[in-house]
Amino acid sequence: MSTAQRIRGVLSPVLTPFEPDLRPAADRFLRHCRWLLDQDVGLAVFGTNSEANSLSVAERLRLLDTLLEAGLPAARMMPGTGCCALPDTIELTKRAVAAGCAGVLMLPPFYYKGVSDEGLFRAFAAVIDGVADERLRVYVYHIPPVSQVPITLTLIERLLKAFPGIVAGVKDSSGDWKNTQAMLERFQPQGFDVFAGSESFLLATLRAGGAGCITATGNVNPGPIVKLCRQWQSADADHQQKALDVTRAVFGAYVMIPAMKAAIAAQSGRADWATVRPPLVELDEGQRAALDAALAAVNFRMPNAASLA
Amino acid sequence: MSTAQRIRGVLSPVLTPFEPDLRPAADRFLRHCRWLLDQDVGLAVFGTNSEANSLSVAERLRLLDTLLEAGLPAARMMPGTGCCALPDTIELTKRAVAAGCAGVLMLPPFYYKGVSDEGLFRAFAAVIDGVADERLRVYVYHIPPVSQVPITLTLIERLLKAFPGIVAGVKDSSGDWKNTQAMLERFQPQGFDVFAGSESFLLATLRAGGAGCITATGNVNPGPIVKLCRQWQSADADHQQKALDVTRAVFGAYVMIPAMKAAIAAQSGRADWATVRPPLVELDEGQRAALDAALAAVNFRMPNAASLA
Numbered sequence: 001m002s003t004a005q006r007i008r009g010v011l012s013p014v015l016t017p018f019e020p021d022l023r024p025a026a027d028r029f030l031r032h033c034r035w036l037l038d039q040d041v042g043l044a045v046f047g048t049n050s051e052a053n054s055l056s057v058a059e060r061l062r063l064l065d066t067l068l069e070a071g072l073p074a075a076r077m078m079p080g081t082g083c084c085a086l087p088d089t090i091e092l093t094k095r096a097v098a099a100g101c102a103g104v105l106m107l108p109p110f111y112y113k114g115v116s117d118e119g120l121f122r123a124f125a126a127v128i129d130g131v132a133d134e135r136l137r138v139y140v141y142h143i144p145p146v147s148q149v150p151i152t153l154t155l156i157e158r159l160l161k162a163f164p165g166i167v168a169g170v171k172d173s174s175g176d177w178k179n180t181q182a183m184l185e186r187f188q189p190q191g192f193d194v195f196a197g198s199e200s201f202l203l204a205t206l207r208a209g210g211a212g213c214i215t216a217t218g219n220v221n222p223g224p225i226v227k228l229c230r231q232w233q234s235a236d237a238d239h240q241q242k243a244l245d246v247t248r249a250v251f252g253a254y255v256m257i258p259a260m261k262a263a264i265a266a267q268s269g270r271a272d273w274a275t276v277r278p279p280l281v282e283l284d285e286g287q288r289a290a291l292d293a294a295l296a297a298v299n300f301r302m303p304n305a306a307s308l309a
Numbered sequence: 310m311s312t313a314q315r316i317r318g319v320l321s322p323v324l325t326p327f328e329p330d331l332r333p334a335a336d337r338f339l340r341h342c343r344w345l346l347d348q349d350v351g352l353a354v355f356g357t358n359s360e361a362n363s364l365s366v367a368e369r370l371r372l373l374d375t376l377l378e379a380g381l382p383a384a385r386m387m388p389g390t391g392c393c394a395l396p397d398t399i400e401l402t403k404r405a406v407a408a409g410c411a412g413v414l415m416l417p418p419f420y421y422k423g424v425s426d427e428g429l430f431r432a433f434a435a436v437i438d439g440v441a442d443e444r445l446r447v448y449v450y451h452i453p454p455v456s457q458v459p460i461t462l463t464l465i466e467r468l469l470k471a472f473p474g475i476v477a478g479v480k481d482s483s484g485d486w487k488n489t490q491a492m493l494e495r496f497q498p499q500g501f502d503v504f505a506g507s508e509s510f511l512l513a514t515l516r517a518g519g520a521g522c523i524t525a526t527g528n529v530n531p532g533p534i535v536k537l538c539r540q541w542q543s544a545d546a547d548h549q550q551k552a553l554d555v556t557r558a559v560f561g562a563y564v565m566i567p568a569m570k571a572a573i574a575a576q577s578g579r580a581d582w583a584t585v586r587p588p589l590v591e592l593d594e595g596q597r598a599a600l601d602a603a604l605a606a607v608n609f610r611m612p613n614a615a616s617l618a
Binding site: 048055059084088113115118119125279 | 396421424435454455
């Protein structure tokens, strides 16, 4: 696969709907994935905002199978596969590669803190060697505010040198534009695809030659984000970016996952979309009302939301 | 089980030996557990220093089965069972309870940060309800430097009220004596057993009525730690505590897990004891030499170390 054929554009860490008893709701998950694909959003299933780290390996595999069996295109999928335990990461990654997924989004092992670049290099290398498949495309996942285990530029440099073609890119969720910029300048010219960790930096990333963004709010506001991704060279691109920022800020005033799920519950009319797994907690009634009002004020509406019910 | 019958004293998060290809070495694990029991150290298998978070659920279960099938007493075991994903925590905890383990040491779900006490309460409650066994004894695991998800006094109070008898105690690895002291004062009188997270606070914990300690260095220095635990009311208790602190400081100058494994490799003459799973890294040659010299300077010797080879 040449770098030109690789996945680009807007992807979303797909929210995982749960039944009231906390089991994953495979049917609603499938419908949500279809809805995203219809709007040209790629499926970064099992990301942070998917509550994937609250799912067992078996649960992730069953949900992936649900999508594949329904005929959804693996070429539009980038499942999150990075776990604390090496055998789990290898198992999930193998299955994603075997299914033909565009790539995998890989957290570093995140329990032990203050680990060295040498240790993280060995962790990624052990996965790549364990999967042992030339089709593997690894997108490393830099999200220090949550994982507390950063992926440094030095580590990326070493991984790129050791595994050219396999180490394919990064999602930078540091929230630090200077870091994204450094990645874009140093690695994008080598065909290492830099995805911004949210649409907040979408325009800046595309202007600097980056690949797109992988963003939580793609779950709820896909149309306008995809539009900017397509029209970033247009005259009103900055205006579009500002509008995206306004909508994102509404969700960002809450814990994002329950806020997005509450919005889908409200828009689709299906109350159990609001369910989250512990340690997360649903928005309370007051928060829900405030969120509804804030979304109404920015004319937020999810197209064809009834199909998500 | 009355509180008087509950496990107390010195426990150790049992180091997990690996083969050079990184598979768990079940035979050496079993020998190490026997060696610990012989010195009256309880088996907090699958703790932080066990690299348990680098093990899959299946690997933990196989290692637990190895101990049980060899006839080691489940009443001396407190396996770590707290994972990011609720189904994993429930599965591990169920198996530990069914095996008759003294209790389980339970991390909170640790991927998502900044979560509320309400969310953590729901997480523990969902496990307790999911296990649904009156024999369950949960020791909550407070280790904010690593998990980054603290277990507050308010949360403990709520858990104790909701699950009296089931919520049995805590390992406090905050390293903050004021916090341990607050737990001892507020909860130990209710039969909630407070274990210090290391032998550094063993004497202080016992003097305040606590249950003992669960300490990494129990893997290498069990005799003197158990001795102080038995003789804490003796005249030379403070002197003994100081000697423990000196030995611990030698290991504490390095990343603890590889340092302890290096010491066992050196003492037992079995080099592959030094193996760690990524993201950890073995001590390098210079570090090993310095550690050996520092341990020799404090007359460190593991009794019957050949049995660990």
